[in-house]
Amino acid sequence: xxxxxxxxxEFSLFIEKEEIQEAVKEVAREISEDLxxxxxxxxxxxxxxxxxxxxxxxxxEVDCNVSFVKLSSYAGTQTxxxxxxxxxxxxxxxxxxxxxxxxxxxxxxxxDNMIRNLKHLEADDVQVATLLFKPEAFQKEFSIKYIGIxxxxxxxxxxGLDYDGYGRNHPDIYKIIE
Ligand code: 5GP
Ligand code: MG
Numbered sequence: 001x002x003x004x005x006x007x008x009x010e011f012s013l014f015i016e017k018e019e020i021q022e023a024v025k026e027v028a029r030e031i032s033e034d035l036x037x038x039x040x041x042x043x044x045x046x047x048x049x050x051x052x053x054x055x056x057x058x059x060x061e062v063d064c065n066v067s068f069v070k071l072s073s074y075a076g077t078q079t080x081x082x083x084x085x086x087x088x089x090x091x092x093x094x095x096x097x098x099x100x101x102x103x104x105x106x107x108x109x110x111x112d113n114m115i116r117n118l119k120h121l122e123a124d125d126v127q128v129a130t131l132l133f134k135p136e137a138f139q140k141e142f143s144i145k146y147i148g149i150x151x152x153x154x155x156x157x158x159x160g161l162d163y164d165g166y167g168r169n170h171p172d173i174y175k176i177i178e
Contacts, residue, residue, distance in 0.1 A: 006166045010177040011158075014151075016172050020131070030146055031062070032062055038062070042060075042067070043100050043118075044066065044069070048161050069088055089121075095123075097125045099127045099129050101129050107138065107140070128146065130146070132149055133149070134153050155176040163176075
């Protein structure tokens with residue numbers, strides 16, 4: 001399907017599932033190599049990262065824990081300090097190597113807050129693994145160790161990413177037609 005409609009907007013095919021899977025495997029390979037003896041804790045950021053995490057973790061070959069967090073939605077619009085609450089974090093983070101699994105890093109505000117929170121909880125090392133990264137939109141300083149695919153500053157859906165709650169189930173990624 002080259003073009004889809006999600007609610008009131010049209011989207012065109014942007015990244016096909018085969019290319020996504022190649023990127024996912026490459027990230028998994030890097031993580032497996034880097035974190036062999038680190039017993040990492042993967043923190044999957046819901047909702048968007050659920051499909052990426054499910055595919056990624058099946059290729060990660062290290063002993064690890066996996067947990068899921070949801071970020072409160074009220075925060076992050078006004079302030080860039082430690083405002084976002086980590087909802088549902090039920091694992092002990094102190095002293096751990098934590099890898100955040102995120103669908104996309106755009107401005108970086110979400111990840112910046114999450115990294116600060118995890119450091120506040122005394123994680124030993126905090127890294128980010130994101131499927132997608134929009135370098136033109138990025139406003140923060142933190143480095144992103146694992147990036148699947150860099151993309152331009154366009155709105156996308158599919159492979160876990162939504163438009164107004166819809167479109168997450170498409171196996172390919174689509175870009176908005178302006
Ligand atoms: P940031 O805080 O980096 O600006 O934004 C991160 C969050 O915004 C992502 O986790 C994602 O939920 C959402 N987001 C950013 N860009 C896109 C996009 O192109 N499409 C969708 N569906 N969500 C996006
Ligand atoms: Mg997200």
